[in-house]
Amino acid sequence: MKYILLHCSSRFFSHENLRNTPEQPPQPHKTADIVFRNGNIYTVDKQFKKTSSLAKRIGNTTKVVDLQGKMIMPDLVDAHMHVVSGGEFLLKCNLNYQPLPIAGLLAHVQGCIDDEGAGDDVWLEVSGSITKPHLDQLATNRPVMLRSADYHTVLANSRALEISNINADTPGPANGVVERHPGSREPSGNIExxxxxxxxxxxxxxxxxxxxxxxxxxxxxxxxxxxxxxxxxxxxxxxxxxxxxxxxxxxxxxxxxxxxxxxxxxxxxxxxxxxxxxxxxxxxxxxxxxxxxxxxxxxxxxxxxxxxxxxxxxxxxxxxxxxxxxxxxxxxxxxxxxxxxxxxxxxxxxxxxxxxxxxxxxxxxxxxxxxxxxxxxxxxxxxxxxxxxxxxxxxxxxxxxxxxxxxxxxxxxxxxxxxxxxxxxxxxxxxxxxxxxxxxxxxxxxxxxxxxxxxxxxxxxxxxxxxxxxxxxxxxxxKGKLADLIILEKNFLEVPKGKLGRNRVLVTVVGGEPVFIAEDAGDFVQLDGLTAKFPNHEEDPLNKRLAARAIGGFAGKKLSAKGQKAAQLLRKRGECLHHKH
Structure with a gap:
């Protein structure tokens, strides 16, 4: 049996050997809030141990999670991200690079507008490409701007151009150009x-x-x-x-x-x-x-x-x-x-x-x-x-x-x-x-x-x-560290090399408290009634809004195989902060 003991109240791991030596007689301990057992637990200490001797102390209120052989490892620490920028992108009305008819794309943007119910002076930013004549068909007086798939082209509706004071006589910006129709010269182109x-x-x-x-x-x-x-x-x-x-x-x-x-x-x-x-x-x-x-x-x-x-x-x-x-x-x-x-x-x-x-x-x-x-x-x-x-x-x-x-x-x-x-x-x-x-x-x-x-x-x-x-x-x-860990669907240390990139997190624990549990986690581990602090269902207001903002749902996770292929074909490396100085 392999166990890991968590105390949510202290947010720290509390480990003890299964066997007590005569020099160190057993001491009274509080029971655990959560015990994980029957898993492959990698400590990632100096020896990179695959442990089988972490303590267990189960009380009447202890949640016992049977890992059924799944891998536990420490939490992921990402030392180079642009989290606020990424969150802003997730909140945008996102066409997700999908090759849909114009009517379908406009319907999604209209859905974003209707869902927000914002005033006429509130800008809507959309990730995708639709030309100004089509944007002007939307049932809104709001200014709407779109960034293209390569993040280097911005398109806008008439209201956005009016507010920005861009018209047929506006000169092109430094190192850029205002695209115009040949005849009319008209322009065409945070906690949450x-x-x-x-x-x-x-x-x-x-x-x-x-x-x-x-x-x-x-x-x-x-x-x-x-x-x-x-x-x-x-x-x-x-x-x-x-x-x-x-x-x-x-x-x-x-x-x-x-x-x-x-x-x-x-x-x-x-x-x-x-x-x-x-x-x-x-x-x-x-x-x-x-x-x-x-x-x-x-x-x-x-x-x-x-x-x-x-x-x-x-x-x-x-x-x-x-x-x-x-x-x-x-x-x-x-x-x-x-x-x-x-x-x-x-x-x-x-x-x-x-x-x-x-x-x-x-x-x-x-x-x-x-x-x-x-x-x-x-x-x-x-x-x-x-x-x-x-x-x-x-x-x-x-x-x-x-x-x-x-x-x-x-x-x-x-x-x-x-x-x-x-x-x-x-x-x-x-x-x-x-x-x-x-x-x-x-x-x-x-x-x-x-x-x-x-x-x-x-x-x-x-x-x-x-x-x-x-x-x-x-x-x-x-021992003594914060109880931050994840449970994986596949064992990264054991699967064939070709399958290393097809893994996912089933459970994320922060300070001894589950903050994420995948919807199907119960198909892989026995959770003993364990619940996550943050709901994972789409009825939650934030989840519902995020799912509706992008074609294919939150972060495009519900795109079909065909839709994923289309997104991959058009996706660029985003708005790179590196060349701005």
Whole structure:
């Protein structure tokens, strides 16, 4: 029998050995609120134990959950997300890239309008593409704007153009254009958001996250959610800053800044150590030299930098080396996010300097982001330096994982599968491999050094917890830590490699209290009447609204196979924060 004991009232694990030694006679204990038994429980401690000797103490009111062999592991800690932005997207009226007749698309938008019952001056933002003449057919006086699937085109109805004072004489904006009809020249073309995001996070098993481009208003958002007793995850905020002129200009103990942009074609704003192509020219120099890091570290500020190109990574590591040489006794917390291209000579520097690489495994899939133009642009030698998280880990610095959601769909176990195999999943609609060839294949660098399953799990649990300075409370299942854990449908440590990305969370527990239970969880485990704090049925007002906002329901989870395929064909990598500076 395998047990784990939870005390909801204290929110902490309370473990004891099943056998008591003479030197330590049995002591009286309170009974547990919940006991999980008959499962495969992975502690993710230093030994990565699969435990079978955690205590049980069952009383008259104890809920006993029979896991029937299912896997328990610590909660997921996502160290790089944009949670408020993701929640705002979930609240939008979303056409979900579906190729429906215009009448069907307009009917969905009209449903969003009717459901809100808002006044004539309240804007409605829609994710999708419908032209102005069609938008003007909607039964509303409200201003309506739509963002296209690539997030770079905005369409609006007549009312929105009127309010925005855009007409036939309006000049095009800087670095943009107002599309016009050839003849007439007429233009053609927050707490609730946090709650929506938290709903998706608990369904994914994420109970701690860091918003990697936050601003001070986010404090009010999450404090408001906490006041409503609706917080289901621990919140960490990195305040985004531009190049600081003085230390006083930095407001916060954890900050995020951008050294460069992205490597993907045609943006090419990442900073390369040499021309992108052998016969190319320099494109995408660093936005700024991080010489200011010394003052930040001395002030005790935790720093995360976006570094996508190998020069940007090198510049940041050199700054860390200079600080370490000058202030050898001063400890600092420094993370480099993305790191899509790195120099082999820098892989060991992460460990030597104590710098964390925060990486998004799902980018290590063949996709239209790379094939054909990005791969053609990169010099051949860089293909072995793409997404080098196995090399950095095996050089001594464990990787920290961050999904960067909503840049990509939130699918943590697909990402972990990619971490282990450097390939996508042809049966997962969130994976480009579902397009089959040429995307159903290995990413460059496969077969050299891969992450193990244990390393992948650590990266999204204890490693991320350490980066967030929270590993004394979360990240592993150990005595004295918070009772944050998840139950999985499949055992990630045992299923065939090809099926690693087809997993899901059945139950999410935060502080000993279930916050999510899948509708069909009872088909896999015996729950003994266990209920979740947050209802999972569509009759709940928030759930009902979120389900109605998008074609295919909340987060598109009820799209048909055909609908999922259509969404995958049109989906882009979202509105990337990385190229804005």
């Amino acid at each position: 958001a946090g709650k929506a995001a938290l709903k998706l996070l608990r369904e994914e098993g994420i109970t701690t996250f860091q918003d990697a481009a936050a601003n001070p208003t986010f404090n009010a958002i999450f404090n408001g959610i906490k006041t409503d007793d609706a917080l289901s995850a621990s919140v960490n905020l990195d305040y985004r800053i531009a190049t600081p002129k003085t230390l006083g200009a930095v407001d916060g103990i954890a900050i995020k800044a951008f050294i460069d942009g992205v490597i993907t074609y045609p943006t090419l704003t990442a900073a390369p150590d040499a021309p992108w192509a052998p016969n190319g020219t320099w494109i995408g120099e660093p936005y700024w030299e991080p010489a200011f890091l010394e003052q930040l570290f001395l002030a005790g500020t935790d720093v995360r930098l976006h570094t996508d190109g190998d020069l940007a990574v090198k510049v940041a590591l050199d700054a860390a080396a200079a600080f370490e040489q000058k202030h050898s006794k001063k400890k600092f917390k420094f993370g480099l996010a993305c790191d899509e291209v790195t120099l082999a000579s820098d892989w060991a520097c992460f460990a030597q300097l104590g710098v964390d690489a925060i990486m998004s495994y799902q980018w290590t899939q063949l996709s239209s982001f790379y094939i054909p133009n990005t791969f053609k642009t990169l010099a051949d030698y860089r293909l072995d330096n793409l997404q080098a998280y196995p090399q950095i880990e095996n050089a001594g610095r464990p990787i920290v994982y961050g999904s960067d959601w909503p840049i990509d769909p939130l699918d943590e176990f697909l990402a972990l599968k990619v971490a282990v195999t450097r390939s996508g999943d042809p049966e997962n609609p969130n994976s480009p491999a579902s397009f089959e060839l040429p995307f159903d294949g290995p990413f460059p660098g496969v077969g050299e050094i891969d992450l193990t399953r244990e390393q992948a799990i650590r990266s999204i649990t204890i490693n991320s917890a350490k980066f967030l300075r929270a590993d004394d409370q979360i990240g592993s299942l150990q």
